[in-house]
Amino acid sequence: MTKPKVKSKSKAQIKATAKTRPAKSTASRGEATRERILVAAIEAFAEKGYEAASTRDIAYRAETDQGLLTYHYPSKDDLWRAAADRTFGSFDKRMDELLIELDHADPKARAREFIREFVRFSAANPEFFRFMVDEGNLLDDRTKWLVDTYLKKRFITMKERGIIRAAGYEDSQAPHVFYALIGAVQLIFAVAPNCKRLTGLDPRKPKAIEAHAELVANLIVP
Amino acid sequence: MTKPKVKSKSKAQIKATAKTRPAKSTASRGEATRERILVAAIEAFAEKGYEAASTRDIAYRAETDQGLLTYHYPSKDDLWRAAADRTFGSFDKRMDELLIELDHADPKARAREFIREFVRFSAANPEFFRFMVDEGNLLDDRTKWLVDTYLKKRFITMKERGIIRAAGYEDSQAPHVFYALIGAVQLIFAVAPNCKRLTGLDPRKPKAIEAHAELVANLIVP
DNA sequence: GTCTATAATTAGATAGAC
DNA sequence: GTCTATCTAATTATAGAC
Numbered sequence: 001m002t003k004p005k006v007k008s009k010s011k012a013q014i015k016a017t018a019k020t021r022p023a024k025s026t027a028s029r030g031e032a033t034r035e036r037i038l039v040a041a042i043e044a045f046a047e048k049g050y051e052a053a054s055t056r057d058i059a060y061r062a063e064t065d066q067g068l069l070t071y072h073y074p075s076k077d078d079l080w081r082a083a084a085d086r087t088f089g090s091f092d093k094r095m096d097e098l099l100i101e102l103d104h105a106d107p108k109a110r111a112r113e114f115i116r117e118f119v120r121f122s123a124a125n126p127e128f129f130r131f132m133v134d135e136g137n138l139l140d141d142r143t144k145w146l147v148d149t150y151l152k153k154r155f156i157t158m159k160e161r162g163i164i165r166a167a168g169y170e171d172s173q174a175p176h177v178f179y180a181l182i183g184a185v186q187l188i189f190a191v192a193p194n195c196k197r198l199t200g201l202d203p204r205k206p207k208a209i210e211a212h213a214e215l216v217a218n219l220i221v222p
Numbered sequence: 223m224t225k226p227k228v229k230s231k232s233k234a235q236i237k238a239t240a241k242t243r244p245a246k247s248t249a250s251r252g253e254a255t256r257e258r259i260l261v262a263a264i265e266a267f268a269e270k271g272y273e274a275a276s277t278r279d280i281a282y283r284a285e286t287d288q289g290l291l292t293y294h295y296p297s298k299d300d301l302w303r304a305a306a307d308r309t310f311g312s313f314d315k316r317m318d319e320l321l322i323e324l325d326h327a328d329p330k331a332r333a334r335e336f337i338r339e340f341v342r343f344s345a346a347n348p349e350f351f352r353f354m355v356d357e358g359n360l361l362d363d364r365t366k367w368l369v370d371t372y373l374k375k376r377f378i379t380m381k382e383r384g385i386i387r388a389a390g391y392e393d394s395q396a397p398h399v400f401y402a403l404i405g406a407v408q409l410i411f412a413v414a415p416n417c418k419r420l421t422g423l424d425p426r427k428p429k430a431i432e433a434h435a436e437l438v439a440n441l442i443v444p
Numbered sequence: 445g446t447c448t449a450t451a452a453t454t455a456g457a458t459a460g461a462c
Numbered sequence: 463g464t465c466t467a468t469c470t471a472a473t474t475a476t477a478g479a480c
Contacts, residue, residue, distance in 0.1 A: 136413025
């Protein structure tokens with residue numbers, strides 16, 4: 001639990017509050033540790049990318065040590081896959097819910113609201129973009145896994161649910177629309193500190209999120 | 223010049239061809255080595271990010287060794303700054319030329335052609351995006367330097383040369399337009415192998431580049 | 445200018461005490 | 463389940479021969 005040389009955000013002493021409650025079973029204590037490690041891993045991988053994120057730093061962020069991290073996740077690759085599973089799994093869940101909610105709207109209104117909600121979700125979960133870009137330019141095992149396990153499903157759904165056509169494009173343009181949409185929506189949140197320094201606008205503020213949602217919805221579905 | 227354990231692309235034996243020509247001065251030989259190292263560094267930093275790219279691998283890609291790399295660039299940070307200077311410097315140069323070329327066009331046509339040429343340049347130089355995203359989410363010294371030295375100038379130019387207003391937006395929306403445009407234009411090229419596997423379309427092909435240019439120009443300036 | 449050898453750190457993975 | 467200690471390998475930076 002010693003702080004590694006590489007600096008990372010200081011954390012509130014989670015364990016301090018846990019001590020005030022009656023002791024839980026060792027099993028659920030383990031589950032809680034496992035969860036803290038996973039949350040810390042998502043944060044670290046999103047911040048620095050796979051190679052640059054260290055398991056020592058992740059363990060430190062999770063208020064534990066590297067030995068215990070290895071107990072819960074035998075290898076760094078296992079930990080990355082668990083982190084990606086959580087990130088893309090919750091994204092999938094939200095998008096599927098959303099498509100059901102919007103089932104009765106007319107195609108154009110549905111496409112616009114889908115995009116707006118996609119912006120809101122991306123602002124709250126900027127790690128999605130970092131995982132995708134970090135694993136986008138080299139076709140290693142992790143990249144292939146990410147594409148085959150999660151992105152393919154999303155790409156197909158966008159076509160089948162008519163988001164592409166509702167926005168006024170042919171299905172043959174789907175690849176261009178797909179990446180243009182994700183880039184237009186997510187880049188600003190993925191480089192939020194950069195944006196703040198460059199423009200003075202902090203894109204994480206609620207007003208900025210809504211402004212971005214409106215702008216991108218107008219871009220894609222005028 | 224020994225190959226590092228971490229694999230990278232194999233290179234043609236540049237030195238072999240150099241041997242067939244009359245010997246050049248040691249000064250210009252050094253310049254050539256310096257240049258090969260810089261090109262290799264841009265490639266490696268764009269592929270893997272600052273931390274994950276190793277100076278040994280960069281030296282190997284440049285057909286030399288880590289000792290000589292350190293002779294030309296005393297520290298990894300120096301090398302990164304030289305690589306970023308080259309990348310953003312040539313981008314600045316092209317964009318400034320372009321604005322002069324388009325000086326006599328009407329505002330809307332100018333904005334559209336500016337975007338199209340921005341797409342073409344981004345396809346040929348995908349490293350721009352990786353540098354920006356890699357240094358976007360943490361406000362370290364390199365990020366601040368990048369924003370203050372290069373991005374600020376581009377952001378101001380886009381407003382002053384009327385690209386924002388010509389596209390039909392208020393200057394107050396400039397931050398949103400700026401990042402939405404860059405994301406919509408560049409993501410697809412930055413994750414080209416990902417796009418190829420996901421959609422079957424290789425965005426690096428000339429036809430795909432033109433299709434993307436047309437689509438994004440229509441998005442931003444309908 | 446070039447390259448080999450090496451020092452000082454840090455990395456992921458493992459062993460074992462409690 | 464938790465944590466300390468340690469192994470092996472990779473990292474940046476440096477020293478010095480040629």
